[in-house]
Amino acid sequence: MTETLEHPGLADFEAHRRMIFGIAYRMLGGVADAEDLVQDTWLRWSQVTWLRWSQVTGPVANPAGYLARTVTNLALNRLDSAAVRRESYVGPWLPEPLVGEPDATEGVERAETVSLAVMVLLESLSPLERAVFVLKEVFGFSYKEIGEALDRGETACRQVGSRARAHVQAGRPRYDAPADLRRRATDEFLAACVGGDLNRMLELLAPDVTSWTDGGGVVRAALRPVTGADNVARFVLGVLTQLGEATARPALVNGQPGLLLAVGDRVDSVTVFEFAEGPDGAPLIAAMRTVRNPHKLTRLNP
Template sequence: MADFERHRRTVFGIAYRMLGSVADAEDLVQDTWLRWSGVTGPVASPGGFLARTVTNLALNKLDSAAVRRESYVGPWLPEPLVAEPDATDGVERAETVSVALLVVLESLSPLERAVFVLKEAFGFSYQEIAEALDRTEAACRQVGSRARAHVRARRPRYDAPPELRRRATDEFLAACVGGDLNRMLELLAPDVTSWTDGGGVISAALRPVTGADNVARFVLGVLRRLGEGAGVRPVLVNGVPGVLVTVDGAVDSVTVFEFAEQPDGAVRISEIRAVRNPHKLAHLAGPAPALGADGSADRSGPA
């Protein structure tokens, strides 16, 4: 039990990055525990055994997840991990679990995703990854190189410093709450794009909204429809500053931003992703799972 608890963060972290779902990741943590509790003999590398187990369970689950997403209504976004703004646990490697990155990982093959997650997020060697996935080391290197190139070409090109993210998010939040359209336009990139995930369960834009004026008016319209019972506050979303909206105390949506440097040197919001699907927010009624964002507690290779 002690060995499993020591590596639980990593088990959850691998599952979440592989599936983009908190609920599915928690199910895989339980399945991994069942596999672990059924082992009768000694395990030379508990961390490696658990990483191998949860990775292969996630690969099996990705097939059914892909089928579900083909019929998903509107944009699909990962379930957000939310923490208070002063949280520090796991934030140091937030780039490996950002919403923008998880969206990009959706476009990888399951094998590419597994190699990328194990290598880039948790620092396993290619030899360890090969043992976990029952592949040759050379094949894993090739897959890893292909996955990195794919992610590099599609992830946001500007890595906004945390201080800038927090300040710009707070300013945009204040402008939204105050209904200050002009200030919102100053903070948005001209070609900004907004995605809203309602999953066909709740009202949401079925297609991306593009352009600063369209996005600003869309956001203000949403806030107006929510009415006086709406509350808006800053939070950390997958390790970076974001916004949580409640209506009469119940979570309505979680939003996170990406930024881009403009030709004039200014940094503005270039992407907005909001999750409104209540099924993806149900876990926020309780404590959020740990990000498990660094692999320092579990660098042992697969058993």
């Protein structure tokens, strides 16, 4: 009976696959792009580990560091072309959502750093700032390790990391309602939308709520943010009226409470909420981010 020889680098790669995907997803904002980078990282890793094994030079001393360096630099190379695509993007750009995948949000470590709100903030950083922030704040690499990975000095990386962290902290949602209250507010808003209850919707929306919709120029969507509780509520009801027979259900979106809207067996949109503290202490919806671009929802459709 012939015994199959396992690749000498496979075990280490699988042990760090979640980290590799997490770095790639945060850097590029797309699931398919991140998976491509995971594959490219494997090709490079497999070549290196196979060569070391065949030459009996021993395993790579720090697999996590080597893999993080590889995927980060691959992502940096891709960001130039991604920036060109974003310049011509129609309407607001939002990341491709991770929906109903607890393992995915666990796999990218701290779930709050993969929320759509933080992902949008990462998009506003320079590529170098984004790389340093992700490696340091999310995955806990030291500035010395980051400097070696990015071919930069430790002091320079520390300065870049401090600047990136301050930018993200300034834009990050300041109100962190308990998960059960966020879920309850999401469920109540869903019920009000389905029932066409405008008054109840207004009670659940913060007065200065803002709604972003990513249609990518492929489907109808607001090309600019919609602001104000009355405007947002009427906009949502108008979309539901246009869709006709649609079904909605609560969903986990990038580790946060959200809604999935389907028409027939096709997912039409994914929405995630941010919350502010209301006058009575209950959470109010302060922001809505909706992904309708069908290219970003292909993983959710059969």
